[in-house]
Amino acid sequence: MIKRDHTPGKLKPISLKTLPNGWHADGGNLYLFARGNSRTWVFRYVAPDGSRRNMGLGSLRSVTLARAREMARALVAKVHDPENPVDPIQEAQQKRQVDKAAEVARRTFKQCAEAFIESKRHGWKNAKHAAQWDATLSAYVYPVIGDMPVDEIDTPHIVSVLEPIWHVKSETASRVRSRMENVINWATVSKFRKGDNPARWRGHLDHIFPAVRKVAAVEHHPALPYRSLPDFMIALRKRAGVGARALEFAVLTAARSGEVRGATWDEIDLEERVWAIPASRMKAGREHRVPLSDAAVQLLRGLPQETDNPLVFPGSKKRVPLSDMSLTAVLRRMEEHGVTVHGFRSTFRDWSAEQTTYPREACELCLAHTVGDAVERAYRRGDLFDLRRGLMADWGQYCLA
Incomplete structure (x- = not known):
């Protein structure tokens, strides 16, 4: 007491x-x-x-x-x-x-955006993704609504961000809108605001702005016509260097540049003739098995394997992959100025559609594209690997014709 x-x-x-x-x-x-x-x-x-x-x-x-x-x-x-x-x-x-x-009440849009980006940073596979978010928001959003309390943001504010760029930078404007919607959704879930999301598209902003596809044509990656590919491959095989071999392998496998440049020897089984790309390196976040044609296997067997470097196509620095510009530089030296590395995937797709009778699903799966809706994917449990092996073998033979 x-x-x-x-x-x-x-x-x-x-x-x-x-x-x-x-x-x-x-x-x-x-x-x-x-x-x-x-x-x-x-x-x-x-x-x-x-x-x-x-x-x-x-x-x-x-x-x-x-x-x-x-x-x-x-x-x-x-x-x-x-x-x-x-x-x-x-x-x-x-x-x-x-x-x-x-x-x-004082939590601003910029504060919410920075918190959202930080919460997602470790889940994004590429560090450039966070940088792209920072860049687009800093360029187009923060100067207009960055300092506004997030619970005061309404449709007119969103429109004021998008209106100056919707008709002149349509693809960028679409990404900006989507990113604002994500940030505001995060703020709502985090109890920093209430009500509908003023940046939502369907049933809201689609009544104010025309769809992006109607504003500007989709810009595709310039591709080499498939009829010109055999001659291109002959010239490419005469080129020396890791960049040239990486580009050749990208063409033979119809893979993305980043998938090729990051390839490691433990992903490749030369006996089974399979390249298994882990989900962590795939755009769709799912493992992708690539059947290796005779031409692809022959290329790999001719490459040196460094005991202390797991990369199939090592860069100039130890354990650092080639840069994307290394493959583009090969094209420039070959004076293929109207062609991109990614465009060879379109070359493969055009060839498979016009010169083969393989099902569309098999062609799309070779490109690691998502095929069908959720129900269809649930019933199709396989990845049509045996069918794709035949398709990639034919593609390899065509490339060497």
């Missing part, structure tokens, strides 16, 4: 650091609680509802005896106010709630 003593001034500054463990009353409901080297000021009182409460006022290191007495006097006045007695702890809790609500 703690004795009540409303007369302040019992403690002496000189003795505060040497007091034994326990409660030490100064009077006026002020106590110093000692435990080891710890010294804490505590205001002990009976709340208006009759409950006994202990309210910490800070440590002896940060609050002097004089300041602690001043704080205690102010709190005694609140507790014993004859007209409106107050529970100081309850008052402090209410203030924190008000401050938190005010903080939420």
Whole structure:
């Protein structure tokens, strides 16, 4: 039981650091609680509802005896106010709630966007993805609504961001809209705003802006006509260097540049003639098995394997893949200025559609494209691998014709 003593001034500054463990009353409901080297000021009182409460006022290191007495006097006045007695702890809790609500109200779109990007950063396979988000939002969104409280953003604000670029940078505008929608969805789930998302497309912004496909034609990667491919491959095989071999392998497998440049020897089984690309390196996030044709196997067998480097096509620096520009540079040296590395996938697709009778699904799966809706994919459990092996064998023979 703690004795009540409303007369302040019992403690002496000189003795505060040497007091034994326990409660030490100064009077006026002020106590110093000692435990080891710890010294804490505590205001002990009976709340208006009759409950006994202990309210910490800070440590002896940060609050002097004089300041602690001043704080205690102010709190005694609140507790014993004859007209409106107050529970100081309850008052402090209410203030924190008000401050938190005010903080939420001040949460800006930019703050929400930065938090959203950070929450997704480790889930994105490519670090460039986060950089692209930062770049587009900084260029088009932050100057207009970046400093606005996110719960105040409405359709006119979204329109003011998109209107200047929708007709002149349609693809960029579409990505900007999608990214704003994602950020605002995150803010809603995080309780920083309520209501519908003003950046949503279907049933909302589609009544304000024309669809992107109607504004500008889709820009495809320039591709080499498949009838010109055999001559191109003859010239390519005469080229020396890792970049040339990587480009040749990309053509033979119809794979993306990044998949080829990141290929490691442990992904390739030359005996089974299979290249198994792990899900972590695939655009769709699913493992992709590539049947290797005779031409692809022959190319791989002719490559040196470095014992301390797992990469099939190593760059100039140890354990660092080739850059994307390495493959493009090969095309430039061959004076194929109107062709891109990615375009060879279109070359393969045009050839498979016009020169073979393989099913469309097999051709699309060779490109690691998603085929059919969710129901169809659920019933088609296989990846048509045997069928694709025949298709890729024919493609390899055509490339070497």
